[in-house]
Amino acid sequence: MSDDKAVVLTVLSKTVWSDSLFSFTTTRPDGFRFEAGQFVRLGVNPSKLAANQGKDAPDETIFRAYSVVSSPYDEALEFFSVVVPDGAFTSQLKDLQVGDTLYLNTTPFGFLTLSRYQEPKPNTLWLLATGTGLAPFLSMLQDLYTWQQYDNIVLAYSARTVSELAYQDKIHQIADDFTSLVDNPAKFIYVPIVTREAVAGCLNQRLPILIANGELEKTAGITFDQDCHAMLCGNPQMVDDTKEALKAKGLTMNRRGVGNIAVENYW
Numbered sequence: 568m569s570d571d572k573a574v575v576l577t578v579l580s581k582t583v584w585s586d587s588l589f590s591f592t593t594t595r596p597d598g599f600r601f602e603a604g605q606f607v608r609l610g611v612n613p614s615k616l617a618a619n620q621g622k623d624a625p626d627e628t629i630f631r632a633y634s635v636v637s638s639p640y641d642e643a644l645e646f647f648s649v650v651v652p653d654g655a656f657t658s659q660l661k662d663l664q665v666g667d668t669l670y671l672n673t674t675p676f677g678f679l680t681l682s683r684y685q686e687p688k689p690n691t692l693w694l695l696a697t698g699t700g701l702a703p704f705l706s707m708l709q710d711l712y713t714w715q716q717y718d719n720i721v722l723a724y725s726a727r728t729v730s731e732l733a734y735q736d737k738i739h740q741i742a743d744d745f746t747s748l749v750d751n752p753a754k755f756i757y758v759p760i761v762t763r764e765a766v767a768g769c770l771n772q773r774l775p776i777l778i779a780n781g782e783l784e785k786t787a788g789i790t791f792d793q794d795c796h797a798m799l800c801g802n803p804q805m806v807d808d809t810k811e812a813l814k815a816k817g818l819t820m821n822r823r824g825v826g827n828i829a830v831e832n833y834w
């Protein structure tokens with residue numbers, strides 16, 4: 568993907584969560600606005616990465632879609648990335664160093680945003696993520712609007728192993744910070760899920776199963792009622808199966824602003 572509108576970003580920090588997951592922050596271009604939950608097109612040019620200096624790296628910018636992790640009000644931008652073995656983009660991106668250059672198409676995309684919901688009115692918000700699909704939900708959770716609008720927010724975040732559950736401290740910190748900033752904030756329930764090992768304090772099955780057998784509702788202490796908003800993001804198989812499990816509970820896809828379920832597939 569080439570991009571005429573791309574502007575330069577500078578990498579400010581990098582956090583490595585596991586062999587296959589990392590996050591990074593960058594400068595935010597003046598005037599760049601987005602809504603929590605949207606994604607952008609990020610570009611990397613292998614010949615511009617410090618780790619590639621002196622190597623014969625191609626001088627061609629590759630672009631991919633990335634959800635913004637940071638709040639719409641932060642000075643910096645933050646992103647959360649997988650490392651795909653031999654992936655054209657991430658096998659370059661994983662070598663990022665502070666000070667490196669990236670590119671940003673400053674048009675934000677996507678409708679996995681709370682403003683898409685006209686009916687039903689905000690009541691309980693379910694945020695259901697696998698892997699890096701957590702990214703747009705972190706942005707929503709760092710927006711005061713989210714905490715003001717809803718009575719309950721349930722974040723269910725699924726990874727294969729406990730070492731792949733990123734942002735654990737930050738999730739709790741965000742909840743503490745935002746509940747103290749708002750009068751009558753939403754009640755926040757966090758449900759970590761690990762599918763390939765048994766870990767105390769985490770559920771251990773795939774999200775669609777946990778919905779079908781009622782375990783997610785039992786753990787959260789809240790049911791999927793007709794008035795809830797349910798957002799799904801990440802692995803397309805999880806999104807499809809979870810969507811079906813929610814429909815079996817009587818929930819409907821959100822179309823033209825009406826309905827419960829909104830989804831975003833990452834591939």
Ligand SMILES: Cc1cc2nc3c(=O)[nH]c(=O)nc-3n(C[C@H](O)[C@H](O)[C@H](O)COP(=O)(O)OP(=O)(O)OC[C@H]3O[C@@H](n4cnc5c(N)ncnc54)[C@H](O)[C@@H]3O)c2cc1C
Nearest residue numbers: 631632633634647648649651654655656657699702833834
């Ligand atoms: C709307 C949207 C938002 C996205 N936001 C993010 C994001 O915030 N963070 C992010 O890491 N990726 C995100 N992606 C995926 C991203 O665009 C790239 O696919 C990813 O960076 C891999 O690029 P690649 O060239 O290395 O491999 P690709 O050739 O693009 O992908 C190869 C394969 O890797 C797997 N894969 C791709 N993305 C992921 C992923 N995120 N997690 C696990 N496996 C994956 C799939 O099997 C895919 O077929 C998003 C995609 C879309 C459509």
